Amino acid sequence: MIWFLILLAAASGVLAYFAGSALARRRASVTGVATAHSRPEQHGYYALIWVAVPALAVTLLAGVFSGPLAHNLLVAGAPEAVMALEPFRREAFFNDARLVGAGQAAFQVWPGLLGDALVTEAARSARISQTLTWGGVAATILAVLMGGLFAWTQIRPTLRARNRVEGWIGGLLFACSAVAILTTVGIVFSLLWDSLRFFQAVPVTEFLFGLQWSPQIAIRADQVGSTGAFGAVPLFAGTFLIMLIAMIVAAPVGLFSAIYLSEYASPVSRGIVKPVLEVLAGVPTVVYGFFAALTVGPAFREFFNGIGALLVGGPLDGLGQYLLLVQNQMALVAGAVMGIMLIPFVSSLSDDIINAVPQSLRDGSYAMGATKSETVKRVLLPAALPGIAGALLLAMSRAIGETMIVTMAAGLAANLTLNPLDTVTTVTVQIVTLLTGDQEFDSPKTLAAFGLGLTLFLVTLMLNVVAQRIVQTYREQYD
Template sequence: MLTFVALLVLMAFSGAVYWAARRRAGVIARGSSTPINSRPGHHGAYAAVWTAAPAALVLLLVGFFGDRVEESLVEARLPAVVRAMDAAERQIFLDDAISLARGQARSETLYAPEVQAALEASAAEVKVLEGRLHLFSLAAAAALALAGAVWGLSRIQAAFRAREGVERWIKGLLLACSVTAVFTTVGIVASLVWESWRFFQAVPLQAFLFGLEWDPQSAMYADQVVSEGAFGAIPLFAGTFLIMLIAMLVAAPVGLFAAIYLSEYASPRTRGLVKPLLEVLAGVPTVVYGFFAALTVGPLFRAGFNAIGAQLVGGPFNDLGL
């Protein structure tokens, strides 16, 4: 919440810097005998970007990684009685300490008296660290915002290429977005490969490809005879092909008739309205439609058929034993 408020204040301050820089650049442009290199809006954007970007980066970094930093610092100072716990118990202890420091509900774990004392001490330490971290982030963001504003306003001159400076910031932002997308894809592929390798260490490949039963829940119960689980993929493949066949039987005639209508019978006005809508719908990933059907259409159908069933049970079919 504090980070969000700080970002709002930073946006307001950068907006004020933008208008101040734009006004100053306009005054210089009107008073200069030579044409100004960049428009006043470019000078305002240059000053606003230098004001907002470094400070916002600090706030976002603290917002994303502040909890991990606090947890690492607290974990490094844990007493010996807590260090003797295994990893899972120690993680629960840290989560309880953070929750206790923030006034949130903690787990129902019962601790020994010495561990309870360590928990209260760790919670107090989390409070102190959290306050210092927030103070540091706000001070650093304020200092960077003021320095950026002074820098941007001082660069306003008739010969300064403010437009190129703004474009460099935009190029850097686009480069960061593209690199993030690439690393996200690499991370997804690496995660899939790693988890698949672990899976096939426990389940033979031929059992997965040619097995006739899919019941992974049975692997959760070690005291049952079927504790190895059933990981045959044939039912998954068959279900996928069945759904694909049903979807094609429904979508192929509708799509074909819609294409024939738009190309042969629709008026230019109707075609100009419907064709972009269909292109937008075609560009939406099918998984989005699947989620929409599962979360919205499915419950509506279930409620409707349940209502019909209740009426049949209490209606004239009840005398027939139906």
């Protein structure tokens, strides 16, 4: 029904556009074209808006409220035998009644009186659905007629149709902006609400400065390994360790690739290398995770185990014994593969930013006798620094929020370490772990995910503020 109403509203809007344009031309020909404020097409758009927007509003309301209304009407007239059922079985009965009324098979067989009631309620459900469908069609047609009648009374040569259409467009753009802002506000408030519930059970100081992360809470007094410790320092240490490794890989490789593509590569080389490099941005992160777990991890383990075997028995026997114990999952593997994933972000954005530097700066540098490398180092990079900082910030945000690569390549152990050869975990991985499966949203274990999310949000916000200040400082210098 919804799609039919949308098509009805769209078709009515198209007809209103042509009718409104024709009406504007006819009325302008009577009074004189010179007196018309707007073009006939603007009058057509004005009629389209007043016909299509109310019809789409009715369609939206029908889509939102038709289901609950049909359910309430079905429940209101249900027989006593159905209402005496348990809530779960009663909802299952009504669902089967809707399926049978729509011509489908029920999920289960209802015995005795319930079987007879199912047939009766299915027929009543079909009638309710049909009534609501025709009611929605009638309401949409009524909205179309009322909107069209209003537009017909308003269209005249002196109507400022262009201004009013522009006002509608401005209102639409404002609504889209408001949606983005309200979504952000909603995210913040949802995080704040559940985070406050979490911090009522766990002190903030313990969460921010605690050195042990074990969110499992013991159900019995003799249960072992469920201490309920919520110190998040190991999670933040693992997150920033992997991010640092990833940026060590992505920042220089991506930036140097951008410099080569922008200043040194021929048009043919650029046309080949740039699309191939950007293919990396379209690879799913789970594929990177497989690559890290099945290829990079074993290769790194064999490499470090081989070095350890060479050191055993010598002056560095302790280091050799440690390297022999290195496993596939480690922070270095996750960070290195994540850095490969981030190269296209840094490279593509930096390339566009460097190309946006005015050619006059290059020409002035060459006129002073500077070489190409000196021009890049002393002119282009300082001028493009604000944009490059933004590209690096985007890559950092992507690294902080990455989950699949860390889960498959770095492990789940919350170790407080800065050793890249140890297994670590990150904030995002723990959020997914805490919210996976059936959870009780009254326990500190589940609410800890919101505390982690709020803290990560604040850290990312601080990074954005610092980067914005850097951008503003250098932009004033080079604008």
